[in-house]
Amino acid sequence: MCAVVITYSFAYDVPVFLFDDESMAIKALKEAFEEEVRIDRDETEADSDYEIKEDGSYAKIVSHGLTGDQVTEFHLGRVCEGRK
Numbered sequence: 001m002c003a004v005v006i007t008y009s010f011a012y013d014v015p016v017f018l019f020d021d022e023s024m025a026i027k028a029l030k031e032a033f034e035e036e037v038r039i040d041r042d043e044t045e046a047d048s049d050y051e052i053k054e055d056g057s058y059a060k061i062v063s064h065g066l067t068g069d070q071v072t073e074f075h076l077g078r079v080c081e082g083r084k
Helices: 022-044
Strands: 002-008 016-019 047-052 058-065 068-078
Touching: 002 022, 016 022, 022 047, 022 058, 022 068
Parallel strands: none
Antiparallel strands: 002 016, 002 068, 047 058, 058 068
């Protein structure tokens, strides 16, 4: 089982989305990243830098603002069984 974890430097929420296989998780990570990029460009017109690893396992958006940078990161991870 795989997960997509999204972290925000400006919020405490850490959304975690679970998937049965890696290809589904990578597809979801790319779609989430592309949607955030679209919002930055089309709706907020933010001054941002965008990067995504070629294999789709990690992406980052850095939005530059008057109060400093805001970072959104997208991580591909594995779901591990907890210890008893």
